[in-house]
Amino acid sequence: MNRLTKKIFAAVLAVVSLGALxxxxxxxxxTSGPKITIGIKFDQPGVGYKEGDSYSGFDVDVARYVAKQLxxxxxxxxxxxxxxxxxxxxxxxxxxxxxxxxxxxxxxRKKVVDFAGPYFVAGQxxxxxxxxxxxxxxxxxxxxxxxxxxxxxxxxxxxxNFAKSVQIMELSGYAECVTxxxxxxxxxxxxxxxxxxxxxxxxxxGLLKVLGKPFTKETxxxxxxxxxxxxxxxxxxxxxxxVSDGTWQKDLTKETGGTGYTPNKEWxxxxxxxxxxxxxxxxx
Amino acid sequence: MNEMMTLLSNYNVPAAFWVNIQLTLWSALFSLILGVILxxxxxxxxxxxxxxxxxxxxxxxxxxxxxxxxxxxxxAFVQLRFQFSSSFSTNFYWLAITGLSLYTSAFVCESLRSGxxxxxxxxxxxxxxxxxxxxxxxxxxILPQAFRGSVAPLGNTLIALLKNSTVAAAASVATxxxxxxxxxxxxxxxxxxAVFLIFAIGYVILIIPIGLxxxxxxxxxxxxx
Numbered sequence: 001m002n003r004l005t006k007k008i009f010a011a012v013l014a015v016v017s018l019g020a021l022x023x024x025x026x027x028x029x030x031t032s033g034p035k036i037t038i039g040i041k042f043d044q045p046g047v048g049y050k051e052g053d054s055y056s057g058f059d060v061d062v063a064r065y066v067a068k069q070l071x072x073x074x075x076x077x078x079x080x081x082x083x084x085x086x087x088x089x090x091x092x093x094x095x096x097x098x099x100x101x102x103x104x105x106x107x108x109r110k111k112v113v114d115f116a117g118p119y120f121v122a123g124q125x126x127x128x129x130x131x132x133x134x135x136x137x138x139x140x141x142x143x144x145x146x147x148x149x150x151x152x153x154x155x156x157x158x159x160x161n162f163a164k165s166v167q168i169m170e171l172s173g174y175a176e177c178v179t180x181x182x183x184x185x186x187x188x189x190x191x192x193x194x195x196x197x198x199x200x201x202x203x204x205x206g207l208l209k210v211l212g213k214p215f216t217k218e219t220x221x222x223x224x225x226x227x228x229x230x231x232x233x234x235x236x237x238x239x240x241x242x243v244s245d246g247t248w249q250k251d252l253t254k255e256t257g258g259t260g261y262t263p264n265k266e267w268x269x270x271x272x273x274x275x276x277x278x279x280x281x282x283x284x
Numbered sequence: 285m286n287e288m289m290t291l292l293s294n295y296n297v298p299a300a301f302w303v304n305i306q307l308t309l310w311s312a313l314f315s316l317i318l319g320v321i322l323x324x325x326x327x328x329x330x331x332x333x334x335x336x337x338x339x340x341x342x343x344x345x346x347x348x349x350x351x352x353x354x355x356x357x358x359x360a361f362v363q364l365r366f367q368f369s370s371s372f373s374t375n376f377y378w379l380a381i382t383g384l385s386l387y388t389s390a391f392v393c394e395s396l397r398s399g400x401x402x403x404x405x406x407x408x409x410x411x412x413x414x415x416x417x418x419x420x421x422x423x424x425x426i427l428p429q430a431f432r433g434s435v436a437p438l439g440n441t442l443i444a445l446l447k448n449s450t451v452a453a454a455a456s457v458a459t460x461x462x463x464x465x466x467x468x469x470x471x472x473x474x475x476x477x478a479v480f481l482i483f484a485i486g487y488v489i490l491i492i493p494i495g496l497x498x499x500x501x502x503x504x505x506x507x508x509x
Contacts, residue, residue, distance in 0.1 A: 085466060085469045085470070085476075088476065089476065106471075106473075108473055109473045109474070111473075111474040112474045113473075145372060150453050150454075150456070150458060150463050151466025151467055151469075152467075153467055153471075167372035167373070168372060170453070170458045171456065172354070172454060176358065179358075179362075185362045
């Protein structure tokens with residue numbers, strides 16, 4: 001190795017190790033006191049969303065409240081992304097203490113994880129452009145274009161039950177669907193109503209509205225490791241307090257306000273924290 | 285094992301694999317045609333053609349496939365309104381094939397070029413001294429030998445293409461295997477390992493024969509020098 005190559009090599013090494021040091025610094029800030037790791041979605045505006053270093057959304061609000069009731073301050077919370085397909089594994093491995101990530105309670109999931117809650121009862125609904133008068137129910141989607149995220153069966157539910165000739169586009173995230181909706185490539189976006197309301201609030205600029213006629217019942221629970229009934233009881237007590245002291249309503253309004261959206265009154269706010277299963281039966 | 289049987293009876297896994305196989309076959313056809321054209325350009329006596337082909341190959345070879353797929357959907361279709369059909373599913377299917385073909389053609393071109401490098405320079409010189417034109421010497425002398433010499437890398441490209449076809453999900457082809465796998469995990473959280481194994485085994489079953497076939501073909505066809 002000649003001298004120039006050696007110098008370049010040394011310089012590159014120095015830069016790389018500086019980078020590594022910087023990485024250390026940012027990941028270990030404020031190690032005071034115990035930590036609680038909470039799994040949330042990073043890509044659902046209004047529900048669980050990460051923008052730079054700040055986290056927002058209704059799930060995040062609930063997580064903060066519950067963590068506070070458990071005795072953890074805001075600074076002691078470590079947020080971890082919990083994509084749909086990884087939620088069970090994260091809990092089983094103990095990578096997170098609990099998960100609040102638009103996590104529907106189902107009988108099958110109860111086989112591997114335990115649920116506290118529900119803290120919200122959502123239902124599949126449609127998001128459309130405010131000036132589009134042609135869509136008033138899922139039946140009006142015949143011949144229209146519908147967007148959902150890949151791996152979700154929400155669009156198939158509509159095709160099977162309401163509109164046989166609907167055209168489906170699957171994108172990697174809901175934010176992309178909203179872009180397609182605003183640009184007119186698709187006429188509607190479908191998933192659970194609270195996610196749609198959060199999207200309309202965060203990205204819609206008043207151009208979008210949620211139809212407000214949910215046709216499934218999704219009970220959102222807080223996933224904990226199987227067998228930790230102590231934690232379930234504590235979280236349920238915290239949720240009960242959150243609803244009774246008005247924080248629940250205040251946070252929901254904060255995340256979905258200005259979109260004309262109100263959650264299904266029959267189901268919300270939840271009064272029984274019995275981890276009731278979601279009801280996927282489609283209401284016509 | 286029971287779990288896998290339940291899953292297989294509840295979901296149409298072979299249909300999803302069939303979508304991937306179709307994507308692979310169409311893309312293999314188009315990328316082979318495009319790859320041959322590109323490699324002809326790269327060995328052509330015209331400088332601008334060589335330059336264009338080099339730029340094309342380097343561009344697509346070094347571009348992540350996901351980005352190409354997302355561009356086909358959000359760039360080519362949503363923004364530029366480029367569409368094959370007014371039916372969404374047909375349109376996305378062909379957009380995905382276009383993306384896969386563009387990407388794979390770069391690798392086909394490189395595989396063929398490695399085959400061309402096995403053809404001794406004397407062959408081209410002999411062809412030229414016989415008075416053959418560029419197309420005659422390429423089509424009759426160089427490429428046939430190059431193909432025989434590049435069976436193995438072409439086989440590897442085909443295997444990579446079959447695996448890459450799962451990225452079609454990024455172009456909204458929702459019926460292929462990785463999309464079905466996501467759906468199955470979503471609704472069968474207690475059987476994630478079984479879901480994973482079904483698809484892993486499925487791909488192994490598809491890919492091992494391709495590997496064996498190309499090894500055999502490569503041994504049989506290679507020009508002994």
